[in-house]
Each structure stands twice: as C-alpha cells, then as structure tokens.
Amino acid sequence: MATEMLQTRTIRTDGLTQQVLEGGYEGGDAPLVLLIHGFPELGISWRAQVAALAEAGFHAVAPDMRGYGGTDRPGRTEDHTILHLVGDMVDLVRALGRSTCVVVGHDWGAPVAWHCALMRPDMFTAVAGLSVPFQPRRAKGPPTPAMEALSKRSGRGELYMNQFQAPDTHRMFEADVATALRKGFYAYDGATPTERQSTGFIAPGHDFISEVAEDATLPPWMSEDHFAEYVAAFTGSGFKGPLDWYRCLDLNWSLTAFLQGQKIHQPAMFMVGERDPVRHYAGQHEVGLKDWLTDLRSQTVVPAAGHWLQQERPDIVNPALLDFVKSVHTGYFGE
Template sequence: MIQRDVPTDGLTQRVLEAGPDDGPLVLLIHGFPELGVSWRAQVAALAQAGFRAVAPDMRGYGGTGGPEETEAHTILHLVDDMVDLVRALGRETCVVVGHDWGAPVAWHCALIRPDMFTAVAGLSVPFQPRRPKGPPTPAMAAISKRAGLGDLYISRFQAPDAHAAFDVDPATALRKMFHAYDGATPDARQSTGFLAPGVDLLRSIADDAALPPWLSPEHFQEYVDAFTKTGFKGPVDWYRCLDRNWELTAWLQDRRITVPSLFIVGERDPVRHYAGAQEAGLPDWLTDLRGRHVLSGAGHWLQQERADEVNALLLGFLSEIGAAD
C-alpha cells in the first residue's frame, strides 16, 4: 500500500492505493472530516481480492488541497476530479464507492457518467434527487423552524467564517466530531445535527469527548496533522456550494441512476436524523439497487467502525455484478 501524487487536470491528487496494476479499478471517496487513509482497511481488502483500490484525498483536503475560491468546490468540480483521476490512472471505467460527503459525489459520478462509473456504492448518505421546488438550504431552514429543532449544522456552515471554530484547535474539533457521530457513543452524547440558538456544532459536543474505540492515537494524529496544515475552509466550502449545486444541475432533474448500486448505513448513524427520509425512496431512484444494508449498532464512520462487515458487503457486491471479470 502506497501514497503518491497523481497529476490531473488542474489538480495534483494525493492517493492511497494498492493492488495489481491490471486489476479492476475501485475508487473510494471520503467525506467530512476525513482523508483517503479513512479507507485503509478497504484498500487492503480490495487489493487482496485482486482489485486496484485507490482512495484520494479529495479537493480541499490533505495532500491534494486545491483552489481557495469557495465556488471551486461544487459537485461538478468534485465529479470532474474523479473523472480526471480515472483517466490519469490509465483507465476508462471503474466502480465508485463513497462515504458521507463522498457518497453524493459517488452517486453523481454514476448519475452523470454511467459510461465510466459502471457501478456505485454509497455509505451513510443515501442518494438525494434534486428538489424541483428550489434550492436546499432555505428548505432545510424552513423544515427545522417548523419542527422546532433549531438550526441544522449545514445551515450554520453557510456562514463565510463557519470553518474558523474548527481551525482554532483542529485536534479538539476532530476528536469531538469523531466522538459525536460514532456508534459506540451513547445516545445522549451523539450529535443530532440540530443546534440551539447561539450554540455552534463544536460547543454542542461535550468537552470530554473521547476518541472512538476504532481510532488509534496514531491514526488520529494523521488527521490532526493534515487539518492543522490545510485548515477546514476547503472542506466546509463543499457545504457552502449546496445551493450553487442546485443551480448547476437542472439538467439532471428527474434523472435516475441506472448502474448497479448498493447502500450501507449504520443503525445509529446521526445523519439519519436529517437524511434518513431518503432511504425509503432509494428503489425509485436507483433502478438497479442490489442491496440496502443497515448495520446493527453502527454509527457514522462505517468503513472504520465496521471494516470487516463493510469489506464483506463491498466484495459481495463486486462479485455479484461481475466487477472482477
């Protein structure tokens, strides 16, 4: 397993990779606040099974970095990066897997370029079709207000300085995030994603938040070092582009994902508080859905919390669709 830099169109992408050069390509896309190394267990398992597994640090993250402009982090930029990476790796097709924010990127890869991304798996975040009635952030705010839940953290992330609280102390910010969304964390200490007036996301999480059982100090330090160097602006810019994404994707309205697909979510994933409603409608939008799996007791960080189960499901999916042929 190696890390290296891969020059692509306008961006040099840091990737973690393993497996035979001629093995079928599987691309693994991380979310917030993670890195390509979040997929280390999957890269190893896929490589052992004969696949070429590649997990990039995404635009705005880690060894890849990227532009400073907020508007350079739209869903189209992120899909473009993955298209460019596949081409730079000398391939024409691959299977794409995404977790958290990486799941919407993976879903859109399959939605926009099914000729290249011939199968897709999403972890934690279901496919969410473009809403026809207007951009998402005003709708989020209206729903939260009607329900009396407070602000969804995604609404707070729209502020130009929303990343500043994370940049003050990256180690504390990361420790709190990993703790509050983990399956081993008791219900009362998990984040619901909704915030009371005057309380930001990090202050809503207990100061004595501990690292999850799966996260060793050495692995945690990889995240701390990366985010201390690059900061959180680029990752939070992904959220700030949500309404811009809606503006840019009218041409995708009502389009369905037709390639073979798979969805995996943790039973206790806090993201289900605000994205879980989309799970029931997946068969309407994924026309070749091969499986929906809810991992009992698991939280948000699925591929690390439950590496063996996720590996087995991914390898089973790849076998079922004949990806190794």
C-alpha cells in the same frame, strides 16, 4: 494485503494534483475501485477497504479530495461545486490509465459517487453509497431554504449545514484542530450514548463544536496514531476547502437542472449505520431508494453502527463491498 503494504503517492490530473492511498495491481486490467471520503475525513479513512480490495485482486484508490489533506486546495469557494468534484474523479480515473471503475462514497463522498454515476454512467459502471442515500434534485428550489424550514419545524435549533454557510465558519475548526476532530468523531460514532450523540441540529448559542461535551473521547476504533494523522493533515490544509463544499449546496442545485428526474441505472448498493445521526435529517431518503436506483442490489442497516461506517465496522463493510464489486466483475474473476 496488510495495510502497511499500501502506498501513498501524488497524481497530476488535468485540474489539480491529487494525493491518493493505493493498493493492488497497477498498469494492468485489474478492476479499478475508487473510494471517496467525506467530512472531516481523508483517503486514509478507507485504509481497511483499500487493503481488502487489493487482496481480492482489485486496484483500489482512495484520494484526498479537493480541498483536503495532500490534494490541492483551490482558494475560491465556487471552485468546490459538484461539477468540480465529479470532474476530479473523472480526471483521476483517466490519469490512472483506465476508462471505467466502480465508485464508492461515504458521507459527502456518497453524493459525489451518486453524481459520478448520474453524470458519467459510461465511466462509473457501478456505485455504492455509505451513510448518505441518493437524494434526487429537489424540484421546488435550492436546499438551504428547505433546511432552514426543517430546522424551524424541528424545534431543536439550526441544522449544522446552514451554520456552515457563514464565510468564516472554518475558523472555529482551525482554532483547535484536535478538539474539533475529536468532538466530531465522538458525536457521530455508534459507541457514543444516544443522549450524547449529535442530532445535526445546533441549539441557540452553540456551534458544531461547542454543542459536543468537553469530555468527548476518541471512538473505540480510532487509535491515537490514526487520530494524529488526521490532526496533522487538517492542521496543514485547514477547513476552508471542506466547508466550501457545503457553501456550494445552492450553487450545485442551480448547476444541475439537467439532472432533474434522472435515475441511476447501474448496479448500486447502500449501507447505513443503525445509529447514524445523519438519519435524523437524511433518513427519509432511505425510503424509496429503489425508485431512483433501478438496479439496487442491496440496502443494509448495520446494527449498532454510527456514521463512520467503514472505520467502525470493516468486518461488515468489507465483505459486503467485496461481494458487490465481484458481482459486477464476474467475467474478470471467472464466475
């Protein structure tokens, strides 16, 4: 299915109105695949995957997540916890008239997908994560103090997730949306030279945006028209909601004690770019994934790729994702 054949619509769920990018057969028994974006992205970041899945016979849906783009934006920070985000996906599956689906997540969407699988294994029958591996709940305490300690040990400055805890951090993104997005995409892209990529640590006197070179360009895969879609969406919706996800990190920890030690038993897959800067601070969680994902069917490092994996390398992501979702729906495809 060509990308121009996809549709965008809004769906009213129990909790909020969600805008989705959608492709494939509606209202029938075509298996549902839900694709969850991260920061600072939108449902359109999955355009190539929605098209490929729809062409293969799946019903593929990529929502703008809570606080992003065309989806509702709750005003309170505490309305962006992992419980809200998983609940939104449960509501969306139900609103689509389905009871089960495969869930796929990238960047922040990956932890949401992992938690969908943890909390509702009856609904989310298989899970795939891109760029951010499953990270079990830390028994020793909430994450932001641990990240502060990691920052001190690194000697490279403050981890950006700690900087994002400040209640007004979103304003630096909103001051010049195009520059903020251009620098963010550039700093985490696989085509960016190593010495110009972000490490995730912010040097004293800098912030997430000023840390990146002023001559940062759009990644090779990002057309001006595609970039304009992001700029228009974030100009309208702002960055408070997306950064509220980060501000709920410690609250998430306090709300999920019931998940301590729990493993994911559904079929799972994980992919990460070889040059993804997130591996500087989350890469240690790639080791031992099989201890937590008991049916891990594949774990792939994509050569030379950066963080924006599904947009940088759809030639690798699409076949791998199709193989995975077909493997858990062999009855439907007669295999």
